Amino acid sequence: MNNYFGFMLLLCCGWHLSLAATTMNDVNDAEQTTATEMPNTTFSLPVETRRCISRPGNGQRKFVAVSMYSYHSNQIADLYIVTCDKAATVTVTIPYSSFSKTVYVSRNSSAGVTLSSSIMVSEAYVTNKAVLVTSDVEVSVFLYLHASGNGDAMALLPLEDLGTEYFIPCSSTSGSYKEFAVANGLQENVQLTITVSGQITYNGAYYYTGYNISVTLGRQQVIQFTSSSDLTGTRILSTAPVAVFSGHSQFYGSSGSYEPIFEQLHPVRDWGTFFAIFPLFNHTQDIVDIIAADPGTVVNVTDLGKTTQRTLQRGSHVQLTLKNEITVKSSKPIMISYVFQDSKSRNFVSAYDPFLTTVPPSLLGLNYYQFYTKNIYYSFLMIISQTSSVSGFYLDQKPLSSYSYWVKESGGFWAWEISLGKSDGRHEIYHKYFTFTIYVYGVESYMSYGYSMGQEPPHPASLQCLSRGAEYSLPYHLMAAANLKVLDIHLEDPQCQGDLEGSAVLLKIPFTQCGSTLQHDENGKSYYKNTIYGTIPNTNVHRIEVPVKCELDSNQTINFNLLPQIASSVSRGGHFNVSLKLYKSDSFTDPITEFPVEVDLHSILYVELVVESHDKDLQILAEHVRSSPLLNGTEKSYNIIQHGCLQDSTLQTYPTTDRRLQRFSFHVFKYKDVPGVYLSCDVVICHNRTSANRCAQGCLSSRQKRHIHNSDSARVAAGPILLSKLNRFS
Ligand SMILES: *[C@@H]1O[C@H](CO)[C@@H](O)[C@H](O)[C@H]1NC(C)=O
Ligand SMILES: *[C@@H]1O[C@H](CO)[C@@H](O)[C@H](O)[C@H]1NC(C)=O
Ligand SMILES: *[C@@H]1O[C@H](CO)[C@@H](O)[C@H](O)[C@H]1NC(C)=O
Ligand SMILES: *[C@@H]1O[C@H](CO)[C@@H](O)[C@H](O)[C@H]1NC(C)=O
Ligand SMILES: *[C@@H]1O[C@H](CO)[C@@H](O)[C@H](O)[C@H]1NC(C)=O
Ligand SMILES: *[C@@H]1O[C@H](CO)[C@@H](O)[C@H](O)[C@H]1NC(C)=O
Ligand SMILES: *[C@@H]1O[C@H](CO)[C@@H](O)[C@H](O)[C@H]1NC(C)=O
Ligand SMILES: *[C@@H]1O[C@H](CO)[C@@H](O)[C@H](O)[C@H]1NC(C)=O
Secondary structure, eight states: OOOOOOOEEOOBTTBOOOEEOOOBOOOOOOOOOOGGGOOOOOTTSOOOOOOOOOOSSSSOEEEEEOOOOOSOTTOEEEEEEEESSSOEEEEEEETTTTEEEEEEEOTTOEEEEEEOGGGSOOOSSOBSOOEEEEESSOEEEEEEEEETTEEEEEEOOBGGGOEEEEEOOOOOOTTOEEEEEEEOOSOSOEEEEEEOSSEEEETTEEEETTOEEEEEEOTTOEEEEEESSOOTTOEEEEEEEEEEEEEEEEEEOTTSOEEEEEEEOOOGGGOEEEEEEOOGGGOSSEEEEEEESSTTEEEEEEETTEEEEEEEOTTOEEEEEESSOEEEEEEEEEEEEEEEOOOOOOSSOSOOOOEEEEOOOTTOOBSEEEEEEOTTSEEEEEEEESOOOSTTEEETTEEGGGSOEEEEEETTEEEEEEEEESOOEEEEEEESSOOEEEEEEEEETTEEEEEEEOOOOOOOEEEEEOSSEEEEEEEHHHHHHTTOOGGGEEOSSTTSBOEEETTEEEEEEETTSTTOEEEEOTTSOEEEEEEEEEEOTTSOOEEEEEEEEEETTOOEEEEEOOOOOOOOOOOSTTOOEEEEEEESSTTSOSBOOSSSEEEOTTOEEEEEEEEEOSOTTEEEEEEEEEEESSSSOOTTOEEEEETTEEOSTTOEEOOOSOTTEEEEEEEOOOOTTOOEEEEEEEEEEEETTSSSOHHHHOSOOTTSOOOOTTEEEEEEEEEEEEEGGGGOOO
């Protein structure tokens, strides 16, 4: 497993910037690809209108569903299975009613399976009413729970997207009945610890806020809790991944109309920190509810240009009425739920009912979805994306511009709302260059449904070495964080570009084309090499650089946890470069040039900050130096220098006569459960002829006035720095 090599180098704007690289995970099975399959992707290719997405793995998909309790005792559960480019054989089983049905769904189509009201969960104890859907190929599955038109729909998550920690969101208004259900797919025995917020009666006992309920679920078992109290913030921890559903058996909307509302929840692992939220249907009374998992989560809500800041604790929440589009940014991951609730009269329907959905984080998503609508509703699609142009979207293989649509912009995101009419069956939406998230919803007289898609866990960057070429997949969000577009990603031969597939930019690297070269090392091994670049358009400045290397005749996949995000600064006319260098000793003569760098836990790291310029009158000051598991993230960050003041007790400084240099050292430390860290520094550059300059001030308490005029600033970073004992790959 040593025939791998890959790292990422981020350069920006002529500054010497960060080196950021990779750690590697497990090796998956590789598939065989031949060189003839390598497409020559350039601008001149005809626009493709369809791209089925295959997730990693053998293609098989499993889902678990629950028919949650509704005040309508005759609630039916309709499962709709939607296929893409492969026909599917799908089996639906429910142990409770010994139900088992196998359906064949041809490619590019859909099929429904109706489940009777007997499987609706009305018991307050564990039952084997969990519905398991097993498909032999990639499919999407939607669940509509309904009785007399009342109900809601959800897009089911495949088992691999389930998690072990969830929080119950809020959607309550008075007089509603809250409920949530936890279901196990195929795990043997899953222990649940439910930390109650509110009040739950279970097994004849009362559980109040802070009490724990322990439940064990076997295969295809489900437990449901209902309460008339507010259960918001109830936390579910499990020993293996489970599916969690939340909702109200009877939800009263603001206008008094009521309906059961349901949604499958996303585990804490897939929560996000940036959301552009647009009211569906131009509503002005919908409810969004923001919930945090970590103490001290700072949430900024920007509404019509005004930002309000709040701090949330674990399981605490803030509820907002969505009068217009807003953006939400948080310091740590949050979950946002959305209750569509008023029922304004429309020209096609006099009044309609509420539904519940989740708000997917706006920076993730895929570039292709298949979804399902039912013709008893007037259905709509809302797309949230970072593109301001309608061209490039294809809905059911026709340009989006051929539909009637409305568009709104907020915080750099655009919402496209399209009327689908009373349509039935499968739909697909695709964009060649942008990822996006979607909402699908519909209304009819006193009815409605809605669900969202796109809250997918991002896959790590991976390199797959095949016999005639390699495939590298670069997560879209890393590209977007570097402020680059799909067409900016290419190989040594700039004609060989990347192609967006789901949430990754896929680069096919034929060994005989695209600038690939064959090289031999001193041990007699031969490697194919190429480099992936992310280039700022019309420049030769690379913000992403990933050398790839495959040993001749080897088939393997390497997954990297690439954590870098661009650390950019603005150059003022390019008169100087700022760099951060790490050294192995206090002689500052042995720079560390390769990342990730492995260091011992008890060693010392030597840091030099330098402003490179011919102007000897410049000075540099390290204003903030911190270390964190993410290059940019503030999460778990540890301050080494703050406001120019030394924070870390092991910090030592090394005075120099040249004011353009600043040197210091500190003991390496370790974060629990984090293999590597980045070091990032905010530096100030001053001119020493300016009388009151920031560099001359040095350490300042946060209340002292800072002289920030006549100075420049920059952020430089290096990493990851790995602790060697933890990172021996076997
Ligand atoms: C998929 O089905 C739709 C409607 O049934 C049809 O218009 C479209 O051409 C089909 N696409 C493919 C690629 O088979
Ligand atoms: C409830 O369970 C959580 C998670 O296992 C634990 O941290 C907490 O101490 C428990 N609380 C009580 C009151 O037992
Ligand atoms: C939303 O508002 C826009 C302009 O105000 C209007 O053209 C559009 O029809 C509205 N959309 C819906 C779904 O009502
Ligand atoms: C929230 O806003 C404050 C003040 O504008 C800012 O300092 C902080 O970085 C913001 N936090 C997030 C998570 O966006
Ligand atoms: C990372 O930090 C840089 C510089 O402060 C900023 O421009 C960029 O938007 C940040 N990226 C992310 C993903 O937060
Ligand atoms: C690579 O995979 C192909 C097909 O799976 C196989 O025929 C070949 O022997 C493999 N090569 C190596 C070096 O494992
Ligand atoms: C900054 O770095 C660039 C690229 O290495 C170099 O060409 C340039 O001369 C440097 N500028 C200064 C002022 O050192
Ligand atoms: C500025 O720095 C240069 C080089 O270190 C030095 O020669 C000069 O005297 C300094 N000027 C002032 C005003 O401190």
